[in-house]
Amino acid sequence: xxxxxxxxxxxxxxxxxxxxxxxxxxxxxxxxxxxxxxxxxxxxxxxxxxxxxxxxxxxxxxxxxxxxxxxxxxxxxxxxxxxxxxxxxxxxxxxxxxxxxxxxxxxxxxxxxxxxxxxxxxxxxxxxxxxxxxxxxxxxxxxxxxxxxxxxxxxxx
Ligand code: HEM
Numbered sequence: 240x241x242x243x244x245x246x247x248x249x250x251x252x253x254x255x256x257x258x259x260x261x262x263x264x265x266x267x268x269x270x271x272x273x274x275x276x277x278x279x280x281x282x283x284x285x286x287x288x289x290x291x292x293x294x295x296x297x298x299x300x301x302x303x304x305x306x307x308x309x310x311x312x313x314x315x316x317x318x319x320x321x322x323x324x325x326x327x328x329x330x331x332x333x334x335x336x337x338x339x340x341x342x343x344x345x346x347x348x349x350x351x352x353x354x355x356x357x358x359x360x361x362x363x364x365x366x367x368x369x370x371x372x373x374x375x376x377x378x379x380x381x382x383x384x385x386x387x388x389x390x391x392x393x394x395x396x
Pocket of ligand 1: 291294295297298299302303306307310322323324325329330335339340341343368369371372375
């Protein structure tokens with residue numbers, strides 16, 4: 240009986256060890272191709288959004304696209320390094336408020352819906368962007384302050 244229990248335990252452990260690992264958020268977003276589609280859909284949404292579009296009037300859109308793809312890839316644990324500017328540098332002087340932030344989140348959700356991203360993965364990506372809220376909305380508090388961990392790998396234009 241004791242031997243049977245041991246065999247059963249070994250079998251159980253072996254079964255556990257072959258259980259597939261959870262996919263990363265990067266994989267759940269569809270990897271590079273999926274993230275590129277999300278960002279392209281977002282650009283399309285911004286193009287039709289009167290609240291957001293004026294902010295992008297002087298923006299180099301191909302750079303914005305490239306840096307946002309890098310950033311979403313990095314925050315979702317993909318094989319990328321974000322090489323854009325810090326969130327404070329980028330959004331300084333824009334005087335953003337919550338209606339701007341909400342408009343961007345709404346467009347990002349629409350972009351992810353359009354790309355077929357599951358709700359769970361959408362929520363997980365939004366949760367990883369939330370920690371950047373303060374730096375985006377209150378850039379002056381971060382400029383000339385001590386560098387933070389999230390400022391690693393940034394270059395200036
Ligand atoms: C958590 C929220 C946000 C994230 C993660 C984010 C991320 C980014 C990134 C990665 C860039 C490109 C950086 C670079 O070129 O080095 C960027 C640029 C930009 N973002 Fe955001 N952003 C956020 C919120 C917002 C909001 C709410 C607005 C409102 C309009 C906004 C407007 C812009 C504009 C206009 C640019 C281009 C700036 C330029 O022309 O140089 N962002 N953002």
